[in-house]
Amino acid sequence: MTFDTHSKLSHTTLALHWIVAIMMITLLTTGVVMSEFELFAIYPWHKSFGVLIILFAVLRIVWRIKNGWPTHAGNYTNIEKTIATVMHWVLILGTVLMPISGFMMSAMGGYGVHFFGIELVANNPDPSDPSKVIPLNAGLAQIAHAMHSWGGYLLIAAVALHVVGALKHHIISKDGTLRRMFGASI
Ligand code: HEM
Numbered sequence: 163m164t165f166d167t168h169s170k171l172s173h174t175t176l177a178l179h180w181i182v183a184i185m186m187i188t189l190l191t192t193g194v195v196m197s198e199f200e201l202f203a204i205y206p207w208h209k210s211f212g213v214l215i216i217l218f219a220v221l222r223i224v225w226r227i228k229n230g231w232p233t234h235a236g237n238y239t240n241i242e243k244t245i246a247t248v249m250h251w252v253l254i255l256g257t258v259l260m261p262i263s264g265f266m267m268s269a270m271g272g273y274g275v276h277f278f279g280i281e282l283v284a285n286n287p288d289p290s291d292p293s294k295v296i297p298l299n300a301g302l303a304q305i306a307h308a309m310h311s312w313g314g315y316l317l318i319a320a321v322a323l324h325v326v327g328a329l330k331h332h333i334i335s336k337d338g339t340l341r342r343m344f345g346a347s348i
């Protein structure tokens with residue numbers, strides 16, 4: 163297995179970064195759209211891909227532990243180094259905490275969780291009105307909902323800042339940060 167070097171990132175780092183990045187951006191967008199406009203048709207897809215991302219997020223963390231973090235591609239100032247490190251931690255933790263809070267919110271709220279049609283947690287219909295559900299634990303569901311909502315908006319801001327940072331390195335500092343994340347040798 164090839165590890166990252168300063169001049170070139172491994173295929174593992176590139177594949178995990180871009181798979182997780184595309185899934186995260188899609189989940190953040192669908193999450194906001196479906197809850198703002200109550201688009202219930204999207205919910206099962208959001209939940210299924212939200213559960214699937216756990217696999218890639220865990221693989222990514224294992225890979226970070228084995229391989230370490232990529233070294234800085236350019237002449238970063240100390241402030242830039244600190245911001246980049248904090249942002250990378252926020253982003254990587256977000257990929258774990260968002261699926262967990264989403265899962266807890268749906269499961270504890272009584273709505274159930276299905277993974278591409280496979281029942282992981284059954285829903286809990288109200289016997290007096292089967293179109294409604296009874297929460298398994300309303301308090302936990304509420305905490306998880308708050309985490310999922312606030313976490314979601316925090317992550318949208320973090321991703322926006324991360325992309326602005328990547329573009330700043332490419333356009334203003336003209337270093338290899340962004341090109342290296344697309345597989346180039348720098
Ligand atoms: C990385 C994974 C995930 C991300 C980034 C994500 C992101 C989001 C965001 C940004 C929202 C909108 C929150 C709001 O406006 O209040 C949302 C809503 C929602 N998410 Fe997720 N989500 C993820 C995983 C999951 C999982 C695994 C489940 C359940 C199994 C789930 C279930 C839901 C539900 C039911 C809503 C709608 C809540 C409502 O109607 O108020 N999400 N998600």
Ligand code: HEM
Binds near residue numbers: 321
């Ligand atoms: C269009 C969107 C994106 C672009 C252009 C982009 C670009 C980059 C670049 C250039 C780096 C290398 C930074 C360095 O060498 O110091 C990087 C690293 C990283 N990015 Fe992104 N990124 C994007 C989306 C995301 C998203 C949505 C996440 C959320 C999980 C994310 C999480 C990370 C993390 C955790 C790192 C640290 C290295 C690693 O673990 O792979 N990125 N990104």
